[in-house]
Amino acid sequence: MSMPALRRAGPASLGLSRLRANGAGITIAALLSLFILTPLVNVAIWAFTEIWRYPAVIPQKFGFRFWGDVLSRGDVHLAMTTSLSLAAIVTALSALICLPASYAFARMDFPGRNLFFMSFLTVYAFPKFGLYITIATIFLGLGLIGNFWGVVLIQLVSTLMFMVWIPVSAFQNVDRRQEEAARDAGASPLRVFWSITLPQVLPAISAAVLLTFVNTFYETEVAWLIGAPEVRTVPLLMVRFINSELVVQYGAVLSLLLWVPSFVLLMLVRRFLGAQALGRALGA
Amino acid sequence: MATLEIKNLSRLFGNTCAVDDLSLTIGDGELVCLLGPSGSGKSTVLRMIGGFEEPTAGAILIDGQDVTRVPPERRPTGMVFQSHALWTHMNVFANVAFGLKLRRLPKDEIRRRVNGSLATVGLEGYGERKTSQLSGGQQQRVALARSLVLEPKILLLDEPFASLDQHLRERLREEVREIQRRVGITMIFVTHGQDEALAIADRIAVMRDGRLEQLSRPDRLYRQPQTEFVAGFVGQMNLLQGAIRSNVMSVAGIDLPVALADGPATLALRPEDIALEKRGDDGGADVMRVTDFGTHLSIEVRTRCRQRLKIMAPPGTGWSAGMRATLSARKFSVYRDGKLCFMPQPCDVRPAAAA
Numbered sequence: 065m066s067m068p069a070l071r072r073a074g075p076a077s078l079g080l081s082r083l084r085a086n087g088a089g090i091t092i093a094a095l096l097s098l099f100i101l102t103p104l105v106n107v108a109i110w111a112f113t114e115i116w117r118y119p120a121v122i123p124q125k126f127g128f129r130f131w132g133d134v135l136s137r138g139d140v141h142l143a144m145t146t147s148l149s150l151a152a153i154v155t156a157l158s159a160l161i162c163l164p165a166s167y168a169f170a171r172m173d174f175p176g177r178n179l180f181f182m183s184f185l186t187v188y189a190f191p192k193f194g195l196y197i198t199i200a201t202i203f204l205g206l207g208l209i210g211n212f213w214g215v216v217l218i219q220l221v222s223t224l225m226f227m228v229w230i231p232v233s234a235f236q237n238v239d240r241r242q243e244e245a246a247r248d249a250g251a252s253p254l255r256v257f258w259s260i261t262l263p264q265v266l267p268a269i270s271a272a273v274l275l276t277f278v279n280t281f282y283e284t285e286v287a288w289l290i291g292a293p294e295v296r297t298v299p300l301l302m303v304r305f306i307n308s309e310l311v312v313q314y315g316a317v318l319s320l321l322l323w324v325p326s327f328v329l330l331m332l333v334r335r336f337l338g339a340q341a342l343g344r345a346l347g348a
Numbered sequence: 349m350a351t352l353e354i355k356n357l358s359r360l361f362g363n364t365c366a367v368d369d370l371s372l373t374i375g376d377g378e379l380v381c382l383l384g385p386s387g388s389g390k391s392t393v394l395r396m397i398g399g400f401e402e403p404t405a406g407a408i409l410i411d412g413q414d415v416t417r418v419p420p421e422r423r424p425t426g427m428v429f430q431s432h433a434l435w436t437h438m439n440v441f442a443n444v445a446f447g448l449k450l451r452r453l454p455k456d457e458i459r460r461r462v463n464g465s466l467a468t469v470g471l472e473g474y475g476e477r478k479t480s481q482l483s484g485g486q487q488q489r490v491a492l493a494r495s496l497v498l499e500p501k502i503l504l505l506d507e508p509f510a511s512l513d514q515h516l517r518e519r520l521r522e523e524v525r526e527i528q529r530r531v532g533i534t535m536i537f538v539t540h541g542q543d544e545a546l547a548i549a550d551r552i553a554v555m556r557d558g559r560l561e562q563l564s565r566p567d568r569l570y571r572q573p574q575t576e577f578v579a580g581f582v583g584q585m586n587l588l589q590g591a592i593r594s595n596v597m598s599v600a601g602i603d604l605p606v607a608l609a610d611g612p613a614t615l616a617l618r619p620e621d622i623a624l625e626k627r628g629d630d631g632g633a634d635v636m637r638v639t640d641f642g643t644h645l646s647i648e649v650r651t652r653c654r655q656r657l658k659i660m661a662p663p664g665t666g667w668s669a670g671m672r673a674t675l676s677a678r679k680f681s682v683y684r685d686g687k688l689c690f691m692p693q694p695c696d697v698r699p700a701a702a703a
Contacts, residue, residue, distance in 0.1 A: 239431070242433045242434070244420070244429070245433040245435070245491075246446070247399075247400075247420040248420050248421070248426060248427045249447030250421045250422075250498070251421055251447075
C-alpha cells in the first residue's frame with residue numbers, strides 16, 4: 065500500500081473501530097436496560113391493567129379500577145401512614161444522633177475512638193438476622209415486640225452504618241486548611257462550620273439521609289420480626305397480599321406507590337447535588 | 349504595618365521539639381524569610397504567629413500587644429497557605445469578599461475593595477470564575493488577594509509558590525515583592541528555597557531543628573555565615589574537616605594561617621574563593637571534571653588526601669579533566685563545634701607554604 069493510500073485509509077479505519085466500540089456499548093446498554101427495565105415495565109403495565117389474558121402480548125383492557133380499589137382500602141392507608149412516619153422518625157432520630165457523632169469521629173480524638181468506630185461495622189460483620197433474633201428476645205422482655213417504637217429502635221440500629229460512615233468520610237474530606245483560612249479571614253469556629261464545612265459535606269449528608277429514609281421505608285424482615293402483627297408497613301402489607309389474595313394488580317399498584325416516596329426524595333436531592341458532587345462528597 | 353516580636357517561643361509535639369526557644373524581632377514593613385530544610389520548624393513558627401498552633405512556651409507580640417492566646421480570627425494577621433486553601437464552593441469574588449462580609453461592610457464598599465484587591469494581583473474580571481477554572485498560579489493570586497483585601501498588619505506566607513513551576517514561581521515572588529513595597533506591609537515568608545529567600549527578603553532567618561541559626565541580611569548570610577550549618581545550607585560551600593596545629597590549618601593541600609588553639613576544625617571555602625594554578629609535577633590536586641556553564645567553569649578536583657572540592661573558574665581558562673593544579677584560598681572561614689570562629693578580612697590569602 066502506498067503512503068497516500070495508507071493515509072486515506074487511516075481515518076476511515078479509525079472511524080470504523082470507533083463505530084464498533086459504539087456498537088458494543090449500545091449492545092451492553094441495551095442488554096442492561098432490558099434486564100433492569102423489563103420487570104419495572106411489567107409491573108407498571110400490570111398496575112394499569114384490568115384484563116390481561118394469556119397469550120395476548122398487551123393487556124386487553126387498561127384502567128384505573130385497581131388503583132381505586134387499593135387506595136380506598138383502609139389497611140393501605142394505615143400501612144402508608146405507618147411506613148412514612150416510621151421512616152421519617154427513624155431518619156430524624158438517626159440524623160440527630162449520628163451527625164454530631166460522625167463529626168466527633170472525623171475531627172476529635174478521644175480514648176477508644178477507633179474501637180467505637182469499628183463497632184458500627186461489626187453490626188454488618190455478623191449475619192444480621194441472627195443479631196435481630198437476639199435483639200428480638202430482649203425486646204420481648206421489654207414489651208417492645210409488636211410495638212411501633214420497638215420497630216423504630218431496631219431500624220435505628222441498621223441506619224447507623226449510612227449515617228455515621230458516609231458523613232465521617234465527608235467530614236474527613238473537608239480540607240482543614242480551608243477552615244483555617246476562614247478563621248484567618250475572621251470567622252468564628254461556628255461560622256466556619258456553617259459557611260465552609262457544612263456546604264462541602266451537605267451532598268454526602270443528603271445522600272446518607274436519602275439512603276436511610278429509603279432503606280427504612282422498604283425494610284421488610286426486621287419490621288416483620290419486631291413489628292408483626294400490630295405494626296404493619298407497606299412492604300409487610302404487600303407480603304400479605306401476595307400470600308393471601310393473589311391479585312397481581314394489587315401488588316403492582318402497591319409497588320408503584322412504594323416507589324413514589326423514594327422518587328420524590330431522589331428528585332429533591334438531585335435538585336441541589338449533581339452526581340459529580342455526590343461522588344466527590346463520598347470520596348470517589 | 350506592624351512590628352512583630354517573638355520571645356522564647358517553643359512548641360512541643362509529643363516529645364519532639366518543633367520549635368525550640370526562638371526569639372525574633374521583625375520591623376515595620378520588613379519582609380523576612382524563614383528559611384530551612386523541611387522539618388526545621390519554620391512552618392510551625394508561622395502557624396503560631398497566625399494563631400493556628402498554640403505555643404508550649406513563649407510569647408508573640410504584634411505592635412507590642414501580646415497575642416499569644418488570641419484565636420486566629422481576632423489576630424491582625426493574614427495567611428496564604430501552600431495549598432492556597434480557596435473555598436471550592438464559592439467563586440473568586442465570594443472567596444475574596446468573605447472576610448469583608450464578616451465585617452459587615454456595605455455592599456458597594458465590598459465590591460470596590462474586592463475588585464481593587466483582584467486588580468492588585470492582576471486578576472481583574474475574574475470574579476465570577478470558579479476557583480477550579482483557574483490555573484495554579486491564578487489560584488495562588490486569589491489566595492493572596494483574599495488575604496490582602498483584609499489589610500492585615502502582618503501577612504504570613506507558608507511556601508506559597510512551592511507547588512508551582514520554576515518560571516511562575518520567580519514571577520510571582522517578584523510580584524509579591526512589588527506588592528509588599530507598594531503596600532508597605534510587614535511580611536513573613538516561609539520557604540525552603542534559598543534562591544527565593546535571597547531574591548526577596550530584607551532579612552533571612554535560617555532555621556534548623558527548631559532553632560534559629562542566623563538572622564541577617566541576604567548578602568551577609570552568604571558572605572559571613574555564622575554557623576557551619578548556614579555555611580553549608582546557603583549557596584555552594586566546600587566544607588573540609590581538618591586540624592589546626594601551631595596556628596596553621598592544614599587541609600586539602602592548602603596551609604592557611606589561623607590564629608586559633610590546636611584541635612580539629614572545619615574549613616569552609618566557597619567555590620569562587622579558590623584559585624587554581626596549573627602545575628606539571630606530582631603535587632597539588634587532580635582535576636576530575638570540568639563543566640562549562642558559559643558564565644563560569646565548574647571544576648571538580650580531588651586532592652592528595654582524596655578530598656573532593658568544587659571550584660569556580662573564569663570561562664576560557666582552559667581547564668580540562670586530568671590536569672594538575674595547586675589550590676590557594678582567596679577567602680575562607682573556619683568553624684569549630686559548628687560555630688564560626690575564624691574569618692580573615694577578605695584579601696588574597698596565599699598559602700603559608702606552597703608545597
